[in-house]
Amino acid sequence: MIELHDICVSFRSERQEKIFGNTRIQVLFDVSLKIGRGVCLGILGESGSGKSTLGNVLCGLLKPDRGSYTLDGVPIDGRREGKRLLQSRMSVVFQDYTTSANPRFRVRDILTEGIRAWERRSGQHTGRQEECRRLLELVGLDESFTERFPHELSGGQLQRVCIARAIACRPEVILFDEAISLWTPTPRCRSWIFCGSSRKNWG
Ligand SMILES: Nc1ncnc2c1ncn2[C@@H]1O[C@H](COP(=O)(O)OP(=O)(O)O)[C@@H](O)[C@H]1O
Ligand SMILES: [Mg+2]
Numbered sequence: 001m002i003e004l005h006d007i008c009v010s011f012r013s014e015r016q017e018k019i020f021g022n023t024r025i026q027v028l029f030d031v032s033l034k035i036g037r038g039v040c041l042g043i044l045g046e047s048g049s050g051k052s053t054l055g056n057v058l059c060g061l062l063k064p065d066r067g068s069y070t071l072d073g074v075p076i077d078g079r080r081e082g083k084r085l086l087q088s089r090m091s092v093v094f095q096d097y098t099t100s101a102n103p104r105f106r107v108r109d110i111l112t113e114g115i116r117a118w119e120r121r122s123g124q125h126t127g128r129q130e131e132c133r134r135l136l137e138l139v140g141l142d143e144s145f146t147e148r149f150p151h152e153l154s155g156g157q158l159q160r161v162c163i164a165r166a167i168a169c170r171p172e173v174i175l176f177d178e179a180i181s182l183w184t185p186t187p188r189c190r191s192w193i194f195c196g197s198s199r200k201n202w203g
Contacts, residue, residue, distance in 0.1 A: 002035040002058070002173065007067035009053055027053050028064070037172075052095060055177045059092045088121055091166035095177040097159045101150045107161050108146040111135055114168025121169075135164040 008031075010024040017023065027050040035041050045051050056062035057069065060076055060083060069076045071089065076082040091114075094100050101110055111132045119125055133143045139160035150158055166174050 001037050001072055002033075003068075003070045004031055004033050004057075005068045007031040007054075007057060007064045007069065009050070009057065009062065009064050028057075031067070052177050055092075055175055059090060059175055060086045089171055090173040090175060091169060091171040092175045093159075093162050093166045093177065097162045098150075098155070100162055101158060101165075103150050105150070106146065107136075107148050107150075107153075108132055110150075110161060110165050111146075111168050114165045117169040131168070135168055136161075138167065139164045 007028055008026065009028040010026040013023040013025045015023070031054060033041075043051050043054065053062065057064055060078075063078055071082070071085055074082055074085050076086055105113075112128055115126060115128055115131050129146075132146050136143060136145055141157060141160055141164075145153070145157070145161070150161075153161065163176075
């Protein structure tokens with residue numbers, strides 16, 4: 001479903017020999033991978049090795065210098081068709097979850113955004129309150145959290161809300177960038193079990 005072929009990414013180096021120099025530091029070297037449906041892939045590497053960079057390519061935020069990226073055979077290369085497809089199929093939970101939730105939104109609103117996106121795409125409707133409850137339960141939070149604002153949550157709780165939001169639009173692919181680093185072991189286990197069961201349930 002996802003296919004990367006010889007992806008190379010480099011960034012302009014801070015230190016340039018000449019004023020208008022363009023010395024670049026290459027971060028990704030010929031990365032190729034295939035991820036099929038129902039597969040859970042983890043990428044390990046030390047800090048600064050390029051994991052987030054690869055994530056940014058996968059979610060279409062960063063255009064590689066070279067190489068090709070296709071999702072279900074559709075090229076993701078900045079053109080509209082690829083962008084639309086990515087938007088409707090992929091959810092992303094970033095490492096920096098603190099800036100990814102609108103501070104003026106209550107948890108209920110944060111989740112409803114995702115639920116609405118799914119409703120628009122599928123033409124179906126759900127009981128939103130019930131759906132919020134179900135989503136929170138999946139990430140180990142109870143219903144009482146729906147009325148809270150992001151600043152009323154701990155780091156780990158906000159991370160979980162961001163994950164619930166990513167699930168809310170029922171994507172085919174979820175990209176996590178160190179998104180469960182703050183979780184305590186129990187919900188972390190539960191989230192993996194969830195990933196396993198959702199792979200079975202939704203393919
Ligand atoms: N936008 C950018 N501009 C310049 N350098 C960057 C940029 N993004 C990442 N880098 C550099 O690329 C390397 C890989 O970063 P990153 O993908 O964030 O690593 P990881 O997520 O594996 O810790 C680091 O050396 C980082 O400084
Ligand atoms: Mg990173």
